Amino acid sequence: MNASSPPPPTGRTRVRRGRHVLGTLAVAVLFGGVLTAPGAAAATASAGDAAPGPAPEQITNGDFAAGTAPWWWTANATAAVTDGRLCTDVPAGTANPWDVIVGQNDIPLVAGEAYTLTYTATSTAPLSIHTNVQLATEPYTTDLSATDQVGADAAPVTHVFTATADRDAAQLAFQIGGNDEAATFCLDDVSLRGGAEPPVYVPDTGSPVRVNQVGYLPKGPKTGTLVTDATTPLPWALKAADGSTAATGTTVPGGVDPTSRQNVHTFDFSDVTAAGDGYTVEADGQVSEPFSIGAGLYDSLRGDSLAYFYHNRSGIEIDAGLVGAQYARPAGHLGVAPNKGDTDVPCQPGVCDYRLDVRGGWYDAGDQGKYVVNGGIAVAELMDTYERTLTADGAESAELGDGALRVPEHGNDVPDILDEARWELDFMMRMQVPAGEPLAGMVHHKVHDAQWTGLPMLPHLDPQQRELHPPTTAATLNVAATAAQCARLFAPYDADFAARCRTAAERAWTAAKAHPDVLADPADGVGGGTYEDSDVRDEFYWAAAELFTTTGDDTYRQALLGSPLHGDTDAVFPADGGMWWGETAGLGVLTLATVPNDLTPAQLTQVRSVVTTAADHYAQESEDQLYGVPYAPADENYVWGSNSQVLNNMVVLATAADLTGKDRYRDAVLRGADYLFGRNPLNQSYVTGYGERSSENQHHRFWAHESDPDLPHPPPGSLAGGPNLTAPTSGDPKAAEKLNGCAAAMCYLDDNGSYATNEVAINWNAPLAFVASYLDDSGDGTGPARACRVTYSSHPWSTGSTTTVTVKNTGTAAVTPWALTWLLPGDQKLTHTWSARLDQHGRTVTAAPLSWNRTLAPGASVDFGFNSSVSGEAADPGTVKLNGRACTTG
Numbered sequence: 001m002n003a004s005s006p007p008p009p010t011g012r013t014r015v016r017r018g019r020h021v022l023g024t025l026a027v028a029v030l031f032g033g034v035l036t037a038p039g040a041a042a043a044t045a046s047a048g049d050a051a052p053g054p055a056p057e058q059i060t061n062g063d064f065a066a067g068t069a070p071w072w073w074t075a076n077a078t079a080a081v082t083d084g085r086l087c088t089d090v091p092a093g094t095a096n097p098w099d100v101i102v103g104q105n106d107i108p109l110v111a112g113e114a115y116t117l118t119y120t121a122t123s124t125a126p127l128s129i130h131t132n133v134q135l136a137t138e139p140y141t142t143d144l145s146a147t148d149q150v151g152a153d154a155a156p157v158t159h160v161f162t163a164t165a166d167r168d169a170a171q172l173a174f175q176i177g178g179n180d181e182a183a184t185f186c187l188d189d190v191s192l193r194g195g196a197e198p199p200v201y202v203p204d205t206g207s208p209v210r211v212n213q214v215g216y217l218p219k220g221p222k223t224g225t226l227v228t229d230a231t232t233p234l235p236w237a238l239k240a241a242d243g244s245t246a247a248t249g250t251t252v253p254g255g256v257d258p259t260s261r262q263n264v265h266t267f268d269f270s271d272v273t274a275a276g277d278g279y280t281v282e283a284d285g286q287v288s289e290p291f292s293i294g295a296g297l298y299d300s301l302r303g304d305s306l307a308y309f310y311h312n313r314s315g316i317e318i319d320a321g322l323v324g325a326q327y328a329r330p331a332g333h334l335g336v337a338p339n340k341g342d343t344d345v346p347c348q349p350g351v352c353d354y355r356l357d358v359r360g361g362w363y364d365a366g367d368q369g370k371y372v373v374n375g376g377i378a379v380a381e382l383m384d385t386y387e388r389t390l391t392a393d394g395a396e397s398a399e400l401g402d403g404a405l406r407v408p409e410h411g412n413d414v415p416d417i418l419d420e421a422r423w424e425l426d427f428m429m430r431m432q433v434p435a436g437e438p439l440a441g442m443v444h445h446k447v448h449d450a451q452w453t454g455l456p457m458l459p460h461l462d463p464q465q466r467e468l469h470p471p472t473t474a475a476t477l478n479v480a481a482t483a484a485q486c487a488r489l490f491a492p493y494d495a496d497f498a499a500r501c502r503t504a505a506e507r508a509w510t511a512a513k514a515h516p517d518v519l520a521d522p523a524d525g526v527g528g529g530t531y532e533d534s535d536v537r538d539e540f541y542w543a544a545a546e547l548f549t550t551t552g553d554d555t556y557r558q559a560l561l562g563s564p565l566h567g568d569t570d571a572v573f574p575a576d577g578g579m580w581w582g583e584t585a586g587l588g589v590l591t592l593a594t595v596p597n598d599l600t601p602a603q604l605t606q607v608r609s610v611v612t613t614a615a616d617h618y619a620q621e622s623e624d625q626l627y628g629v630p631y632a633p634a635d636e637n638y639v640w641g642s643n644s645q646v647l648n649n650m651v652v653l654a655t656a657a658d659l660t661g662k663d664r665y666r667d668a669v670l671r672g673a674d675y676l677f678g679r680n681p682l683n684q685s686y687v688t689g690y691g692e693r694s695s696e697n698q699h700h701r702f703w704a705h706e707s708d709p710d711l712p713h714p715p716p717g718s719l720a721g722g723p724n725l726t727a728p729t730s731g732d733p734k735a736a737e738k739l740n741g742c743a744a745a746m747c748y749l750d751d752n753g754s755y756a757t758n759e760v761a762i763n764w765n766a767p768l769a770f771v772a773s774y775l776d777d778s779g780d781g782t783g784p785a786r787a788c789r790v791t792y793s794s795h796p797w798s799t800g801s802t803t804t805v806t807v808k809n810t811g812t813a814a815v816t817p818w819a820l821t822w823l824l825p826g827d828q829k830l831t832h833t834w835s836a837r838l839d840q841h842g843r844t845v846t847a848a849p850l851s852w853n854r855t856l857a858p859g860a861s862v863d864f865g866f867n868s869s870v871s872g873e874a875a876d877p878g879t880v881k882l883n884g885r886a887c888t889t890g
């Protein structure tokens with residue numbers, strides 16, 4: 001810009017120009033002339049002003065290109081977008097115009113400003129409608145109140161009016177009731193121009209010094225980011241709580257971060273290992289949020305992130321004794337009025353003629369739909385969190401065990417995390433089409449309300465009809481995969497349930513093979529999400545992997561090895577995204593890489609290299625990026641639920657760390673945690689209750705304190721979906737209002753209404769739970785200490801194999817009595833044992849000493865052996881633990 005250019009318009013001049021333009025417009029309308037383009041009129045009228053644009057648009061999604069949101073309609077009508085128009089079925093025989101309404105809320109009006117409303121509409125029967133711009137609540141004062149005749153032709157309608165007062169949130173209401181006849185009323189091209197530009201939203205990002213607001217593990221990396229205009233290194237100081245300086249250094253200028261468009265520097269205080277609370281970093285004259293350095297920072301997160309699932313259980317009373325009075329509530333959707341219930345649910349009209357009892361399960365998210373494909377990845381990641389304690393060095397099982405978590409099933413001798421998983425597994429298996437019906441063995445995609453409910457809405461108060469939607473191959477394979485995992489994990493605890501899971505899994509697999517391309521309808525999104533998925537090769541791969549791991553059957557081996565995804569790292573774990581509910585092959589790969597199975601050693605090596613290659617990509621992304629996040633989508637396309645993508649990449653990294661012990665992977669997980677807990681462009685901790693500036697207004701129908709002050713905020717440990725680059729055009733009204741033009745990692749609002757950036761969801765809290773366990777198991781960040789070495793060697797013969805095991809105490813203390821635990825692959829059974837007492841529960845084997853070898857002295861070894869029922873080279877037993885602590889193997 002040079003000196004003679006006109007100055008940029010300020011807010012004030014913009015408002016003046018708006019009035020002038022609209023005055024011109026109003027005159028044009030009065031004379032019945034062709035509407036002059038507002039820009040042209042203004043240019044003539046006030047030459048010398050900066051080139052003006054049209055008066056600001058106040059309607060969101062007026063052409064319905066983004067679906068129906070944020071439009072609403074009364075419950076006696078149904079509406080949907082048809083051929084790009086919003087078409088509403090108007091019931092017959094209502095008394096007043098306002099008995100049936102289609103409208104939009106949250107329209108700001110400025111007193112004295114002129115506005116032009118335009119729209120087109122048709123109706124299958126002649127309607128006399130009221131077109132109002134008014135207060136959304138009593139006394140419904142109107143700024144515009146017009147009567148329009150609507151018939152078969154879509155002639156443009158225009159009204160000009162002047163706002164009589166400042167209104168924060170007026171309502172545009174098309175009142176289309178009061179007619180004897182039923183009709184279909186279709187609306188298009190709705191525009192309300194005038195008034196002030198919507199204010200430019202500037203997020204409050206607090207201090208420019210960005211850190212993990214929870215803290216750092218003593219032996220882990222400790223990095224942060226400083227937002228500054230400076231381009232040369234700046235000094236930083238780490239301050240202890242008492243104000244003393246614990247460390248100093250200089251920042252590293254990083255240039256402009258493309259995810260935020262901020263100029264940033266990074267700083268590194270990894271050398272500091274002294275535990276403490278209340279540390280801060282000072283740089284550029286600014287102070288970070290306080291944080292801790294210590295082991296055990298994520299101790300409560302493990303339980304809190306898992307409590308999320310109990311909180312969101314359907315079909316059971318939520319007990320104040322477990323979650324506190326403010327979160328207690330009656331059971332939802334058990335058929336008690338006003339619920340129509342999930343106990344006897346019909347299909348959508350025309351889909352089936354039976355009804356199913358699909359009670360239970362978890363509510364998906366902020367809504368109360370239950371979707372099998374999303375339940376699948378969520379329950380799989382919960383089961384993975386448990387299964388990791390059987391396979392990973394240093395993974396802690398006690399904190400997930402019976403009595404450890406907030407579930408009502410204490411004292412049943414089943415690990416609590418499996419009790420929680422079972423709540424969903426039971427529901428998912430209820431969604432299977434019964435024998436004798438068309439598509440028997442397939443699984444219904446979803447069950448949810450016939451119409452979207454508003455906010456707030458407690459589950460037991462939801463009056464909507466619930467409906468089953470058609471079965472799909474994807475949902476069917478989700479049951480095949482998760483029920484197969486269920487079968488192997490529940491075998492030691494409940495043989496009947498394990499058998500039921502196995503039957504459901506095999507039935508689902510058979511049905512999916514018979515119907516391999518039954519896809520969800522991308523338009524089936526009224527009252528619930530669509531969860532459409534046009535490619536189910538990944539679901540086939542995942543299901544085959546779980547079934548093979550559980551059963552060892554050759555059918556599944558062939559399905560795996562024949563899949564185009566097998567061994568293809570980029571397809572399984574895309575470097576620029578990662579696994580999610582629509583891309584699930586990675587879940588299968590993680591299982592094959594960690595849970596003992598009947599792959600050959602060479603095949604196992606290949607599968608593990610898929611995991612480590614993906615982890616290398618994600619680690620590199622974390623090392624390269626200025627906020628350290630192990631997520632780098634192409635074109636900065638932070639997707640809906642981006643925080644769950646960050647977490648799923650962290651799951652891959654954590655698994656690679658478990659498999660290899662490499663610090664590079666662990667460090668990338670820890671930097672991912674830094675991002676989620678505040679080291680990010682918004683200085684936002686995305687987990688409720690963790691960090692000084694944590695999200696607390698997530699989109700949820702009863703954790704909706706912003707909608708109703710009597711309702712609570714989300715409980716601690718609830719993850720917000722996070723920045724979503726396309727949120728402003730997704731239909732989310734809050735994002736449309738505030739986030740236009742946002743930088744990718746800043747497209748986020750901690751607002752109860754922003755469902756595209758700030759919802760909670762089961763498939764997002766599940767990887768948080770996995771990662772929380774990993775982080776808590778990481779202790780001070782050193783990794784598990786090993787005090788034993790195990791040599792495990794097997795020799796196959798025609799109908800079985802013989803394995804000898806040597807365990808050596810490499811520590812400094814005697815172990816008396818010793819006990820060694822590991823997993824046997826597939827369906828292998830012990831047939832003969834010697835030199836130790838061996839017990840098998842499901843696939844878990846425990847070896848205990850006999851009277852003569854009870855003590856394992858430092859430096860000493862014991863040998864024992866067994867025969868088992870499957871011929872073949874025994875796979876790597878995964879983690880072998882001596883008295884609960886992992887041994888080095890090999």
Ligand code: 9MR
Binds near residue numbers: 753
């Ligand atoms: O609350 C719904 C949320 O759970 C979904 O993720 C989202 C997108 O499918 O839709 C939300 O519901 C809104 C609906 O799409 C349009 N009407 C307003 C609803 C509540 O905000």
Ligand code: 9MR
Binds near residue numbers: 367641
């Ligand atoms: O997680 C889903 C995301 O991948 C999609 O882009 C988005 C829009 O279709 O829907 C998300 O899932 C929502 C679901 O449709 C309804 N329940 C809430 C889910 C989280 O927002």
